[in-house]
Amino acid sequence: MPTEPRLRADxxxxxxxxxxxxxxxxxxxxxxxxxxxxxxxxxxxxxxVFNRFGGRIGLIEAVIxxxxxxxxxxxxxxxxTIEDVGERTAYYLTAIRDLQYRQPAVNDxxxxxxxxxxxxxxxxxxxxxxxxxxIAAGHASDxxxxxxxxxDLQALVVDNALALKxxxxxPRDDYDRRTTYLLDGIRGRPSASGGR
Numbered sequence: 247m248p249t250e251p252r253l254r255a256d257x258x259x260x261x262x263x264x265x266x267x268x269x270x271x272x273x274x275x276x277x278x279x280x281x282x283x284x285x286x287x288x289x290x291x292x293x294x295v296f297n298r299f300g301g302r303i304g305l306i307e308a309v310i311x312x313x314x315x316x317x318x319x320x321x322x323x324x325x326x327t328i329e330d331v332g333e334r335t336a337y338y339l340t341a342i343r344d345l346q347y348r349q350p351a352v353n354d355x356x357x358x359x360x361x362x363x364x365x366x367x368x369x370x371x372x373x374x375x376x377x378x379x380x381i382a383a384g385h386a387s388d389x390x391x392x393x394x395x396x397x398d399l400q401a402l403v404v405d406n407a408l409a410l411k412x413x414x415x416x417p418r419d420d421y422d423r424r425t426t427y428l429l430d431g432i433r434g435r436p437s438a439s440g441g442r
Contacts, residue, residue, distance in 0.1 A: 261298045263288040268305050272313045276350035276411065277306055277359060307365045313351045315369055321345065322376045331387040336429055338380055343425050346406055347418070353407035374400070388434045402428065 267287035271279040281302060285292045299305040306313075321341040328334035345352045355366050356373070377396045384390030416424075 257298070260288070260290050260294055264290060264295055264298055264305070265309055268309045269312050272306070272309065272351045273349060277302075277313075277354040281305070303360060303363050306360060306363055310363075310365050310369070314349065314355050315365070317349070318345060318352060318355070318369060319372060322372060325376065325380070331383045331389045332433075335380060335384055335389055335432075338376070339429060340425055342403060343406060343421070343428075346403075346410055347421055350411070353411045356403055356407045357411065377403075384434070390432055391434050394432045398432075 264284065267284050271284050271287060281295055282292050284305070285295050288295075295301075295305060299308055321338070325334055325338040325341070328337055346356070354360070355369050358367070358370055360366055374396075377399050381390065381394070381396040381399060384394075385392060
């Protein structure tokens with residue numbers, strides 16, 4: 247019979263393999279990847295995934311820092327360091343749309359695909375707070391159109407998430423060109439510092 251330390255080592259190795267497989271699958275295809283595929287990539291059974299993580303929500307929460315949170319929160323943090331509001335707005339929207347294009351899991355978070363995940367909802371709360379700050383600063387400096395609201399920004403982000411998740415992925419050049427159109431459409435008159 248295997249000894250208790252051997253069982254603990256096997257369980258730890260299984261957990262690490264499942265985490266690594268989940269990170270790869272979620273980053274590549276989003277949070278809705280079938281757990282059977284994660285288990286297969288990890289070399290374990292689906293039952294082992296449930297035994298170690300309690301199911302999809304537990305697995306997502308075990309890896310969400312590496313898959314989404316670290317990079318998304320870094321964008322928010324960097325946005326807050328940019329003094330010029332026009333530059334801040336351009337950076338934020340460009341960076342968020344870049345993440346949406348590169349990381350399918352970001353779209354699952356923004357669409358609140360798993361509302362029972364406390365961590366995912368906390369990421370959404372942080373994003374909503376950043377949106378509110380950006381819109382308030384944009385209005386105060388006349389960088390954004392006065393009728394453009396935080397709700398409008400949220401709708402644009404969600405619409406983009408839906409298009410990327412369920413539609414045909416556009417070529418990157420076309421996608422970036424449309425980001426420029428979006429920025430041009432929401433800008434107000436030039437700020438005193440020259441930002442638009």
